[in-house]
Amino acid sequence: xxxxxxxxxxxxxxxxxxxxxxxxxxxxxxxxxxxxxxxxxxxxxxxxxxxxxxxxxxxxxxxxxxxxxxxxxxxxxxxxxxxxxxxxxxxxxxxxxxxxxxxxxxxxxxxxxxxxxxxxxxxxxxxxxxxxxxxxxxxxxxxxxxxxxxxxxxxxxxxxxxxxxxxxxxxxxxxxxxxxxxxxxxxxxxxxxxxxxxxxxxxxxxxxxxxxxxxxxxxxxxxxxxxxxxxxxxxxxxxxxxxxxxxxxxxxxxxxxxxxxxxxxxxxxxxxxxxxxxxxxxxxxxxxxxxxxxxxxxxxxxxxxxxxxxxxxxxxxxxxxxxxxxxxxxxxxxxxxxxxxxxxxxxxxxxxxxxxxxxxxxxxxxxxxxxxxxxxxxxxxxxxxxxxxxxxxxxxxxxxxxxxxxxxxxxxxxxxxxxxxxxxxxxxxxxxxxxxxxxxxxxxxxxxxxxxxxxxxxxxxxxxxxxxxxxxxxxxxxxxxxxxxxxxxxxxxxxxxxxxxxxxxxxxxxxxxxxxxxxxxxxxxxxxxxxxxxxxxxxxxxxxxxxxxxxxxxxxxxxxxxxxxxxxxxxxxxxxxxxxxxxxxxxxxxxxxxxxxxxxxxxxxxxxxxxxxxxxxxxxxxxxxxxxxxxxxxxxxxxxxxxxxxxxxxxxxxxxxxxxxxxxxxxxxxxxxxxxxxxxxxxxxxxxxxxxxxxxxxxxxxxxxxxxxxxxxxxxxxxxxxxxxxxxxxxxxxxxxxxxxxxxxxxxxxxxxxxxxxxxxxxxxxxxxxxxxxxxxxxxxxxxxxxxxxxxxxxxxxxxxxxxxxxxxxxxxxxxxxxxxx
Amino acid sequence: xxxxxxxxxxxxxxxxxxxxxxxxxxxxxxxxxxxxxxxxxxxxxxxxxxxxxxxxxxxxxxxxxxxxxxxxxxxxxxxxxxxxxxxxxxxxxxxxxxxxxxxxxxxxxxxxxxxxxx
Numbered sequence: 011x012x013x014x015x016x017x018x019x020x021x022x023x024x025x026x027x028x029x030x031x032x033x034x035x036x037x038x039x040x041x042x043x044x045x046x047x048x049x050x051x052x053x054x055x056x057x058x059x060x061x062x063x064x065x066x067x068x069x070x071x072x073x074x075x076x077x078x079x080x081x082x083x084x085x086x087x088x089x090x091x092x093x094x095x096x097x098x099x100x101x102x103x104x105x106x107x108x109x110x111x112x113x114x115x116x117x118x119x120x121x122x123x124x125x126x127x128x129x130x131x132x133x134x135x136x137x138x139x140x141x142x143x144x145x146x147x148x149x150x151x152x153x154x155x156x157x158x159x160x161x162x163x164x165x166x167x168x169x170x171x172x173x174x175x176x177x178x179x180x181x182x183x184x185x186x187x188x189x190x191x192x193x194x195x196x197x198x199x200x201x202x203x204x205x206x207x208x209x210x211x212x213x214x215x216x217x218x219x220x221x222x223x224x225x226x227x228x229x230x231x232x233x234x235x236x237x238x239x240x241x242x243x244x245x246x247x248x249x250x251x252x253x254x255x256x257x258x259x260x261x262x263x264x265x266x267x268x269x270x271x272x273x274x275x276x277x278x279x280x281x282x283x284x285x286x287x288x289x290x291x292x293x294x295x296x297x298x299x300x301x302x303x304x305x306x307x308x309x310x311x312x313x314x315x316x317x318x319x320x321x322x323x324x325x326x327x328x329x330x331x332x333x334x335x336x337x338x339x340x341x342x343x344x345x346x347x348x349x350x351x352x353x354x355x356x357x358x359x360x361x362x363x364x365x366x367x368x369x370x371x372x373x374x375x376x377x378x379x380x381x382x383x384x385x386x387x388x389x390x391x392x393x394x395x396x397x398x399x400x401x402x403x404x405x406x407x408x409x410x411x412x413x414x415x416x417x418x419x420x421x422x423x424x425x426x427x428x429x430x431x432x433x434x435x436x437x438x439x440x441x442x443x444x445x446x447x448x449x450x451x452x453x454x455x456x457x458x459x460x461x462x463x464x465x466x467x468x469x470x471x472x473x474x475x476x477x478x479x480x481x482x483x484x485x486x487x488x489x490x491x492x493x494x495x496x497x498x499x500x501x502x503x504x505x506x507x508x509x510x511x512x513x514x515x516x517x518x519x520x521x522x523x524x525x526x527x528x529x530x531x532x533x534x535x536x537x538x539x540x541x542x543x544x545x546x547x548x549x550x551x552x553x554x555x556x557x558x559x560x561x562x563x564x565x566x567x568x569x570x571x572x573x574x575x576x577x578x579x580x581x582x583x584x585x586x587x588x589x590x591x592x593x594x595x596x597x598x599x600x601x602x603x604x605x606x607x608x609x610x611x612x613x614x615x616x617x618x619x620x621x622x623x624x625x626x627x628x629x630x631x632x633x634x635x636x637x638x639x640x641x642x643x644x645x646x647x648x649x650x651x652x653x654x655x656x657x658x659x660x661x662x663x664x665x666x667x668x669x670x671x672x673x674x675x676x677x678x679x680x681x682x683x684x685x686x687x688x689x690x691x692x693x694x695x696x697x698x699x700x701x702x703x704x705x706x707x708x709x710x711x712x713x714x715x716x717x718x719x720x721x722x723x724x725x726x727x728x729x730x731x732x733x734x735x736x737x738x739x740x741x742x743x744x745x746x747x748x749x750x751x752x753x754x755x756x757x758x759x760x761x762x763x764x765x766x767x768x769x770x771x772x773x774x775x776x777x778x779x780x781x782x783x784x785x786x787x788x789x790x791x792x793x794x795x796x797x798x799x800x801x802x803x804x805x806x807x808x809x810x811x812x813x814x815x816x817x818x819x820x821x822x823x824x825x826x827x828x829x830x831x832x
Numbered sequence: 833x834x835x836x837x838x839x840x841x842x843x844x845x846x847x848x849x850x851x852x853x854x855x856x857x858x859x860x861x862x863x864x865x866x867x868x869x870x871x872x873x874x875x876x877x878x879x880x881x882x883x884x885x886x887x888x889x890x891x892x893x894x895x896x897x898x899x900x901x902x903x904x905x906x907x908x909x910x911x912x913x914x915x916x917x918x919x920x921x922x923x924x925x926x927x928x929x930x931x932x933x934x935x936x937x938x939x940x941x942x943x944x945x946x947x948x949x950x
Contacts, residue, residue: 140911147918154925166936167945170929177865177922181845184872184915188879188908
């Protein structure tokens, strides 16, 4: 194999060679640049493949023919190979994207680009502290040059500000390095790690200076003003390089320093990381400029990876999987979004409505957002699953909570932006027509989906990308050119066929929900035959929702359940967003739904005690004070999807603005996901109390007493809003009261789905669609007859009757009415 | 001697940083950073200094066999040389920026270049 030193020497030689060409030979210069970057990318890919397949081990490169610490050495292991591959590929794609700019600027700009890429590779590969400083300075100098590629005049001030900050960083780092050398007698990072005690005792200030300098190079919140200006004013291709390349390389440098610093400094890294993740995401909410928003998002994502680096000691063997998943997702997603921003003329967020006439670019936009947030099936989803469970297992619940809060903020502003692109008025300026830019964006989309597959394969769980329902939903993407009627028939056929293939394996609970979701879904889709044209975007969204629902009801482990939950949430968001003036309501739906999903996530993580392979059945074995918390988290999460009172804000608007055939999908099918979750939870956890209060009673109280507002105050005069209010108050919540009340009065022991008579389940579930609940509960120890059609309960408690009464009273005046029967 | 050099070095660093932060003229800021960089170089040399030893040049005066006990540690000096070269590069780049900024607005006052948030 070719020595990895050519990753450095190749780019360096290419830059020198460019210096020997004539200014007029721009095509030749550009081809040399591309050839060098293609060769280094191939070299990096070759090593990455060999290291990943075990064909070779990590390789040490001694630069002066002398082993360290007497000379600088470089190392290429699997992590380094993956990162240099990322850096070189990003460099190659950015060079393609910058084609016009490079031709305008000439060979000097191309040489600086090569030096920039080389220096980033050096940061990743070097094992020498001073060499690390040298490569950092090369990155600073080349950044100072490449910032000027932008036509934005503000980039001058941004570049100068960056140089000022870099000078301060450089001073801190040099002083730290010399005293660290004084303390350890070596500049080799591995030697320093092996002899860390004197450095961390007497030389603690030296290590502090080095660490702070590298952290400042990371541009974490709040010390990041100069970086944000670069992100905002530089050429988008270069911003992509800074976000994906510089960010990744610097994070790896921090990782090397943490090898010396050990546990105390990992805590510091975690603290800085989580503050950066939450703080930058909070500030991103207020941004109106797309590139500045992406800058804040970059800072947040880098903070997240820093947090992961700080958890290295507890992540153990999963460290590379988690850190790599988050880092690569950030790199691909952020670079893709920066490249995409180069197609849009306006810089405010609604200007992205210009993409609306470009379905492929919209798909790219959605893919990049999903990659960044860590939605299934992308790598961030697998990585966050492992990270959250590890945090829960170690009792680091504050970090867990802040992590999920930050992720929700991020999803909020990114999907708000996507909503602008779909629903706002299209600007008069057209999208840039460049073929090369589209090619680069397309490559990023392919990379995102390839990473989704790869992380699914590396994960100990099932590969989500290979799940049949999700594959079927994705199948509609290449079929978008077909007429809507044909796609509708295919969708109906798919739903019915999946039910036919699956129903024999269903237990009673699954059978009822399967019938509602799959057969009911097919019935609702019959109405869609009235639609004409191609109806772009409808079927992939709808089938993604149905795929999530179909996976949800058969999920046996928490991972599959949560993946299905997020899939159906995202699919239904896209569906709701299609409505007339649905932008704010769809966003509201998404924020509530994802917030609920994260509570479910936290609930599962707590219940599992850190076991990422947690089976849902194991909820039954859960004991101790934790059960109440798990119950509460799951219940709120499921009730959010069920649009229970207080968590229902999204419902009326979403109904009112949804397309005619989407409204029954939301009402009749989607909301049943929450009900299914509640059934499952109550059967597995049984009755639980927290702080002396019976949580099952609280659940039963939530629906009926506040039924009136939904029915009496629809937001608009539209009939859909009226129907939504009607559903929310009289039908939807009644089903909650009946079903929850009925289940709350099941015997104390927990239940299996097979133990419940399917009639009572059908009654509870279908109650929301106009059927009255009736039936009986078969307890393991005996047979409990229920007295009448409106009563469900162990002791004949008239739960449903009370609910009906409360609903009637709620029309006149809001209760409180005591629930005697409970 | 080494102590004086080190104290002087740190003083220069502080003077340089103060100058960079308190001046609004771009050229003064660049000069201030050069002063700070000189201070850093002095600190590096001071840390590497070993009393009673000679320069790390192996010739007739210092045979290789006696080098370990007679010469000072050459690493800090190599670091200083590299740092000086890098410092020159960064200073040159900052001066180029100063020139372009002056071309753009006709002013070297940094407060005139605040189109982005400072």
